[in-house]
Amino acid sequence: MSTEAQSGSAPHPNIFLPRPAEVVRAKQVTATEKHFTLKMKDGQPMTFEPGQMLEISVFGFGEIPIGYASSPTRAQTFDIVVRKVGRVSSAITALEQGQTLYVRGPLGHGFPLDKLRGHDILIVAGGIGLCPTRSLINYILDRRSEFKKFTLFFGVKTPQEQLFLEDLAAWRKSKDVEYHETVDRADESWKGNVGVITTLFKKVSVDPGTRVIICGPPVMYKFVIAELDGIGVSRNNIYVDLERRMKCGIGKCGHCQINDKYVCLDGPVFCFKEIESLEEAFR
């Protein structure tokens, strides 16, 4: 650029310039969700922490924020699951194997692994809240000895909305995780628990010293936290993974603010104690 030549400055890195990733696997997993496995085209590994997120886009349609759905402990690829909701997610979920998705990331702060290691862990995932938490679930399973008792709750509205069916089958049998699942409304195929996710608390004993991670629809949080209060889990040991409208993912555009916090910078994972008094956090 001529002006840069004049001023003698180095080219300016553009934080909005995404990098291409190849879709190495694309699988429609529910009526609205599609599971992608991606590989960076530049050959660089995607280095991230469980719970971090990235901005993904198809040019001409736009960008959306999404959590990593795979653990950084696994392979040179990474996973995301996209729900077809609007214009951008419709364009993304139309992609198939071999096509290109553009990504910017990793962004934000993920799960505080240092504060989770050496403790009992309970993950409460509702609906597609299982996608970002899967990055932590598989991380724990891959480094199982670093954590104590590991319990996982997964709830969906109907059996058809269950995701990661292969994972669920493995977790049901696994000795490394105490897995419990529920549906709000059963059908004939469903043999398991029926009821909202808090009904699963009756099935297990949760130690008050447990570190708890919650991710799900906004309405879910207050009911889960009421259960945890009853058990005596400190709110300092509860972590929530929040979703917001985001346009930049880098703390500029303003959309994801909760009072004076930026979900994209300070989160998306927050210690519940830090944000419990913020009115705009959960509604």
Add this chain to the structure above:
Amino acid sequence: MSTTSYFLKEADFESFLEGLIKTAAVYAPVAKKNWFVFSPISSPKEVRLDYDLTILPPKKAIFPVRQELVAFGPAGATSSIKPEPRILFGVHFYDIKAIDMLDLLFRENNVDWNYLAQRENTIIVGSNIQKVSKRAFWATVGKGVKPHGHDAFITKLPNGYVFEVLTPKGEKLLASGKFKPATDAQVAEAKKVNEEILEKCPEKLSHGSHEIAAKVRAAFKSKLWDELSRTCFSCGTCNIVCPTCYCFDVQDNWNLDQVSGQRARAWDGCLLEDFAKVSLGAGACENFREHRGQRYRHRLMRKAAYLNDKLGGPACVGCGRCSAQCVPDIADPVRIIETIMES
């Protein structure tokens, strides 16, 4: 005699501006009917340093209303950062303060060169306020935050201008005009002009920034927000005219060829209804600031409290643009803050 202040005779003012126009794109206040706007100029005769207030703040010369970030096509994407040499001429001190805040905000955490590249290629010349706009309160807001980041400052005196050079970039401008060192008397007169104008500021805050920030924060759950915002249209005008607002939306646009296009950002406003809305699927959505009282409160919190620690004072410079432009006239920070302070 000052070594950094110069004097320019009235008769030499136009040739100075002509000289500047030859070196860079010059943005200056010009008249549009009975309003003023910052606009690229082609002739010094257009410049109106006697403006009271421009419709939009001069930040638009650095952070445009719509800005291409990335160009895309079949071969991939390229960065659209292409700064050009610019001179922003005739900026009042309150707008200088606002640009200085944006400099910090676009630089912190993640450096955004889409802003900073143009900022570094922009020379800012401040000017004294000759006429005062009706809703201004710049004399009493954020008094601890001094104007900073500009390269020169020009003050109108009866027979010419005192031109204060503040940076090497500002010093370069001297080559474009017939400057003489200013006398001590001229420097003193310019100082007096800039001090006296502060006395003429029509609106006033009656408390300091710390006190205001604390009380505004403490009033988070007050009913006042709903009461004060009852007639809000959620139009976002207060955001759009604000010199310290920097929220934006990002959208992709196709070219007519349907294979290439741009990813661009455009000014956005937290008063707009869907600013914090997310889709959940199946037509459902969640709006984290659904009610206008919440959005109205969010803006004032951002201006008076949330950013104070970072900026050393409020993210408001007292230009009075929001006060003057708000259709139901409910956006005036002075009235909102005074109401809260008295509650």
